[in-house]
Amino acid sequence: MSGLISHRIEMNLSKLSKVEQQVAQLILDKGHAIAQLSTQEIAKQAQTSPASVVRFCRSMGLKGVPELKMALSAESGQDKMTGYYDIRSDEAPDILIRKLKANTIQTLEDTLAMVDVKQLQTIADKMVEAETIFIFGIGASWLVAEDFMQKWLRLGKHVYAVQDTHLMATIMTTAPKKAMFFGISYSGETREVIKLRDIAKFNGIQTVSLTGFGSNTLNREVDHVLQTSHAPEAFLRSAATSSRTAQMFIVDSLFYVYAAKDIARTQQLLQETRGTIADLK
Template sequence: MLREMVNKLPASEKKIAEFIIESPQEAISYTAQELGERSQTSGAAVIRLCKSLGLNGLQELKLRVAGDLQKTYEVGYRDISPNEPLESILKKMTTNSIQALSETADIINFEELQKAADALFHARSIHFFGVGSSAIIAQDAQQKFLRINKHVTTFSDVHMAAMLAANATEEDVVFGISFSGKTTEVTKVLELANQTGAKTISLTSYGQSPVSNRASINLFSSASRESVFRSGATSSRLAQLHVIDILFMSVATMQYEESIERLDQTRAAIDFIQGNEEKNKGSKK
């Protein structure tokens, strides 16, 4: 969180964040006042930093830093090099994926996650929207929630998404997905949804952004960094898919018996379609 947010913070908070990143073991032993003095700021600035990070206070920040110091995975997302051996690519991409999932689990806010699950569970209709690689996440969310009989739509076409948002009601959920949090189309679709009174949820990388600021419920995935060959994009996509999976399982368990029945029905429907296709192939032969 600190590495992702450091360049977005006000000057005094940035100095504290940089001090913690450089000297984490030392930082967790200080009080707010001591940490402010060591970073040449103030105790009040330390408290403001915690608020900027969405944390309840210095104690939570110190616990998170201490937890990170205990982790054994390799820190830092690694990109590929020219003529990289396949074995090395496999190791790097696996490491990146594990780190993205671990970081996402660390930054999830359970209160916001519960609000999102409740909103999706009670929604009359759910409209997922993303652009580019985030559109793939939206499509994945659609097929998952359709399997448990939720009324779900997703359109990568912004005009279609705008029409849906404009006609949404307070019984509906509009779910905007943008890793950067700066996608103009997603921001505007959420603005439209807010005007109609629909519940709005965002899924972005960690930190405040135009997209998260337009949503009433904010979910964050790992703040993996982009790189030359966009291996960050593969890690961020996996992290976003992970959040969608968590939401799907949360809603499914809230209607457990019905979900089991619906999943069986959808599985049988697919088997039926595939069975007919096999029969048609056989008759043509």
């Protein structure tokens, strides 16, 4: 079975409860034929209850069985998805590059399928009101945080993205009332990010998380949640290529939504900062 919803199920299969896994396996086995069944029929074939089928749908980020059936029906008319690939020993460079392209395309497709546009709009509105924005991530997530900072600095926002946790904690302790904290962690379990989230909440700072899909510690106690697709674990994951691509995509999407709120001012500020940089060359 191929397509966006099936990839989402495959990527999160191990995170589901035993009962939900029964529903997931039935869908993976029968594909779009499930779209022709009622909730009761799905439950019977999965040897579980209708309530468990509904819970499964919600675990997959769907509102219910009707949305699941719509996704499966839409999938049946699609060409086979590119999919995810890991590298192997002594593969030719052209094959490796094609695999990277396939992984990138699949990551973007899967992340796009779960983007909550209303959530992006809400966060963008809050960012307009915010006097200061704090961003924190570690490892590959730091690269995303740094890119995040550079984008909004060019639009005149006061943005802090620092790698020193003590310094970040100190700055947030003296933050103005209208401030926001973005915690970036693909797993949602990075200890330092979670601790800084707690400090932000203690100081009355609005909190936003950017994590991989699924329930995690960071997401459970923030004001707003942004999530990316969760690629299958593989050797290639050690380079964090898929997660970084997905996170950058969400940040860029948020930037577009934010910038479009006052496109004339955005263009003016970008032109001014571009001119300043040109003078340095």
